[in-house]
Amino acid sequence: MSLLTLLVVAATAAQPVDLVVRNGTVVTVDASRRVVAHGAVAVDGGRIAAVGTEAEVDAQFRGKEVLDAAGGIVMPGLVNAHxxxxxxxxxxxxxxxxLMEWLQKYIFPAEKINVTAEFVRAGTRLAALEMIRSGTTTFVDMYYFEDQVAEACKEAGLRGVLGSSLIEFPAPDSKTIPEALAYAERFLKRWGNDPLVVPAVAPHSTYLASPETLKAARALADRYRAPILIHLSESSDEQAQVRERYGRTPTEQLQQLGILRRGVLGAHGIWLTPSDRAILKEAGVGIAHCPQSNMKLSSGTAPVREMLAEGMRLGLGTDGAASNNDLDMFEEMLTAAFLAKHTSGDPTVAPAAAVLEMATLGGARALGMEDRIGSLEPGKRADLVVVGLDEPRLHPLYDPVSHLVYVAKGADVRHVVVEGRVIMRDRHVLTLDEKAVVAEADRRRDQVRRSLAH
Amino acid sequence: MSLLTLLVVAATAAQPVDLVVRNGTVVTVDASRRVVAHGAVAVDGGRIAAVGTEAEVDAQFRGKEVLDAAGGIVMPGLVNAHxxxxxxxxxxxxxxxxLMEWLQKYIFPAEKINVTAEFVRAGTRLAALEMIRSGTTTFVDMYYFEDQVAEACKEAGLRGVLGSSLIEFPAPDSKTIPEALAYAERFLKRWGNDPLVVPAVAPHSTYLASPETLKAARALADRYRAPILIHLSESSDEQAQVRERYGRTPTEQLQQLGILRRGVLGAHGIWLTPSDRAILKEAGVGIAHCPQSNMKLSSGTAPVREMLAEGMRLGLGTDGAASNNDLDMFEEMLTAAFLAKHTSGDPTVAPAAAVLEMATLGGARALGMEDRIGSLEPGKRADLVVVGLDEPRLHPLYDPVSHLVYVAKGADVRHVVVEGRVIMRDRHVLTLDEKAVVAEADRRRDQVRRSLAH
Structure with missing residues (x-):
């Protein structure tokens, strides 16, 4: 909204809107990286109506509901890009x-025995609680029984870009690729018009999805205008395997098959060559950097310095909690900053503002959704988070952006709003029954334990 | 306490003790790495009287005060070793x-103008709040006006190993080395018999303390049986400078001067050579690994895999909050594990149990205090922390040690006990006025800001 528009609106009476968030420092992550002291955000019809000082917003808008930021920081909701x-x-x-021992002795057997539709629903509910409580408003998922993921996502009131998996072995939800493609198509049809769920197709990778499967995924994504989610250059083994099989890097393989364009999101991107990065950038493909998972599994060093310098569409993700072991995007920001400095040997790399962007607008750009989410700007969907400054640790405060990346933790998140709806207020999640969700997770643990004892 | 002793005690009536912590899983970090489900800890006279199942402890002891772990984890208090x-x-x-721009344009000028006795008292109180709230029970400090650090430490009820600085330039508390030595001697005398404060001598490093200063520090430490705290091999510049000046590594320089023995703690140890490590190990010297600060400042890669394999006395520290930017030892554990895996390319390096040890018993060993703190064992000082499992993020729980390192956060700490005294209960710090401490920190910020504007 231009200043002129603001003034025109202000000349009329204060307009009623669904929600006003007030009494906070607003970190917008807009094009000028504006930070508004004593700021407020007006929300109406699920969208941001205005961002400004309290005085500016109060002059124009009256919230039917008011959310008190209590002197904290109002920021765009975090986008967990993988x-x-x-x-x-x-x-x-x-x-x-x-990695191979972990996957083959534990994760794959545990998945084979335990992963059912009900398991996925229970797990996604638990994940949703954890994500809401640590400030994530959009998550990008690749798993099985994605219908249940979508149902839990909607129930939680989160935004999700949810990919139905295509993988070249019998999966918990589909025994064959044709079955998986049929599932994916039903999924795309069912969720195509949802305000919160963006259904996607998720071929696992270039080593666990054949050229035919990848082409079928592309066709499906084109037909339903859906994103494609894929693991890309996560390990040196993957790199070697794909080169041996096809004589190309995974990125070149995807390019060759005509898969790449805006709306494709590759997870990890550790082993991308400079030429791969040029291909991806040109095509508008996004990368989800997952530093904690990459470190825990010793997967290698993602070229973050280079990707930032080249202006790639770079988001940040936690990966699954089996290799993290949680879904806390604040910790992921901290680790992304520290790891990029460490591996480049240059403490000026990945400054706080760049990392905050990676976790918000960068994730939106990586998804090709930067017109809708990722920053606090009029017209965008109202996905925002209020970070409280109650902990002594957050004092003194010289620079809110520095604090968001280097000091704030998931537990400092006080309120969460998605699509204009308050889904956590004063650390009470309003959309899910926390006790019941946790109790069910604990019951599932006993089942998983028994299954691994065999 | 042996089983026999247990049985003999149990045969008599339940003995009254100051405190019993019950209803938790006790992670002892003792020699057998015992984890006690449905466990309890009895505390009397500031020491641990017994560790066992609730049934075992109840049969012997009756607590005048009872602390309910509410199904959480009871663990040794964290030792922030630098x-x-x-x-x-x-x-x-x-x-x-x-680093040099950061130090010379910001940190040194800010210190020069702002650091007074009152500033140090205010800052240490704030740090103490933050440390208590994130589960640290012992901190190792090197700064100026260490008398005020010690006073704030005692006021907070924390245990501190506190080093009075000797540095080869005019410092906020002493303009010359003779003044600093006199300050240090008064400090050692004043605090020598305190149950919580262990006074120490802290020559800055081999590049900012002359051979004469280092020898004087050794003499003082010998006279008062005090630890020596020093920065050791933090940067490649330090390494080069010391080699150029003395023809030796910093460790060789300290050895040559007769400084090294048990009770010496070197911070960082990034650039230690294999021969340096052998010298330090033989002498019983400890190392404080500070992964977050090292990453943020791009200082290099500490040889953690090697130090663990060699059985060095290895603790974990946050370094100052100017380069971290907080004092959260849970985050430091996570980072230590991830960084060691990443830099070694081997995910089996620095497993959760080794990292938990580094942050507790390892810190105690690095200080030469493993007979008093670092694990939950009868006879040791009663420094312990209760971690609550309220957050959905901590469910399901397969292995408490894994969760302490990879999932728990400072904010999950519920109760803190130091020397048998409850200093935080249900996240209320009982020893400091939180609001007043935070308000004073905020006032100091305005002063620091003004000073940097010049």
Whole structure:
């Protein structure tokens, strides 16, 4: 909204809107990276109506509902650009192992025995609680039984870009690729017009999805105008395997098959070559950087300095909780900043503002959704988070952006708003029955434990 | 306490003790790494009287005070093996800069203008609040006006190993080395018999303390049986400078001067050579690993895999909040585990149990205090922390040790006990006036800001 528009609106009487968030410092992550002291955000019809000082917003708008930021920080909701939400039920089931041993002795067997539609629903509910409580408003998911993920996402009131998996072995929800494609198509049809759920197609990777599967995924995504989510250059093994099989890098393979364009999101991107990055940038493809998972599994060093310098569409993700072991995007921001400085040997790399952007607008750009989410600007969907400054740790405060990246924790999040709806107020999640969700997760643990004892 | 002793005690009537902590899973970090489900800890006269199942402890002891762990985890208090507590007042004042620019343009000028006895008292109180609220029970400090640090430490009820600084330039508390030595001697005399404060001598480093100063520090430490705290091999510049000046590594320089023995704690240890490590290990010297500060300042890669394999006395520290930007040891554990895996390329390095040890018993060993603190064992000082499992993020729980390192956060700490005294109960710090401490920190911010504007 231009200043002129503001003045025109102000000349009329204060307009009633659904919600006004007030009494906070607003970190907008807009094009000028504006930070508004004594700021407020007006929300109406699920969208941001105005961002300004309290005085400016009060002169124009009267909130039917008011959310008090209590002197804290109002920021765009965090975008978790890569996770497998339901895997929270496997968090800590096995740690400190080599990737292949971890996958083959623990994760794959545990998934094979335990993952049902009900398991995924229970796991996604738990993940949703955790994500809301740590300030995530949009999550990008790749898993099985994605219908249940979408149902839990809607129930929680979160925004989700949810990918139905295509993988070249019998999966919990589909025994064959044709079955998986049929599932994916039903999924795209069912959720195509949802205000919160963006259904997507998720071929696992270039090593666990054949060229035919990848082409079928592309066709499906085109037909339903859906995003494609895929693991991309996560491990050196993947890199070697794909090169051996096809004589190309995973990115070149995707390019060759005509998969790449805006709306494709590759997770990890650790082993991307400079030429891969040029291809991806040109095509408008996004990358989800997952520093904690990458460190825990010793997967390698993502070229974050380079991707930032090249202006790639770079988001931030937690990966699944089996390799993290949680879904806390504040911790992920901290780790992204520290890791990029450490690996580049240059403490000026990945400054706080760039990392905050990665976790918000960067994730939106990586998804091709920057016109809708990722910053606090009039016209965008009203996804926002209020961070309280109650903890002594958050004092003194010299720079709110520095604090958001280097000091704030998930537990400092006080209120969460998605699509204009308050889904957490004063740390009470309003959309899910917390006790019941946790109790069910605990019951599932006993089942998982028994299954691994065999 | 042996089983036999237990049985003999149990045969008599239940003995009254000061405190029983019950209804938790006790992670002892004792020699057998025992984890006691449905456990309890009896505390008397500031020491641990017994650790066992609730049934075992109830049969022997009756607590005058009872602390309910509410199904959470009872663990040894965390030992922050290297910090500059009062620097919390500079947190976030400048980030994302090269070390020398950061120090010379911001930190040193800010210290020169602002650091007074009252500033240090205010900063240490704020740091103490933050440390208590995130589960630290012992902190190792190197700063100026260490008398005020000690007073705030005692007021907070924390245990501190507090080093009075010797540095080869005019410092806020002493203009010359003779003045600083006199200050240090008064400090050692004043605090020598305190149950919570262990006074120490803190020559800054081999590049900012001359051979004469280092020898004087050794003499003082010998006279008062005090620890020596020093920065050791933090940067490649330090390494080069010391080699150029003395033809030796910093460790060789300390060895040559006769400084090294048990009770010496070197911070960082990033650039230690294999031969340095052998010298330090042989002498019983401890190292405080500070992964977050090292990453944020791009200081290099500490040889953690090697130090763990060699059985060095290895603790974990946050460093000052100006380069962290907080004093959260849970986050430091997570980062230590992830960074060691990342830099070694091996996810089996620094498993959760080793990292938990680093943050507790390892810190105690690094200080030469493993007979008094670092684990939950009868006879040791009663420094313990109760971690609540209220957050959905901590469910399901397969392995409490994994959760303590990979999932728990400072904000999950519910109760804190130091020397048998409850200093935080249900997240209320009982020893300091939280509001007054935070308000004073905020006032100091305005002063620091003005000073940096010049």
């Amino acid at each position: 996770t497998h939400a339901a895997m929270v039920l496997f968090r800590g089931v096995a740690d400190d192992l080599k | 910090t500059h507590a009062a620097m919390v007042l500079f947190r976030g004042v400048a980030d994302d800069l090269k």
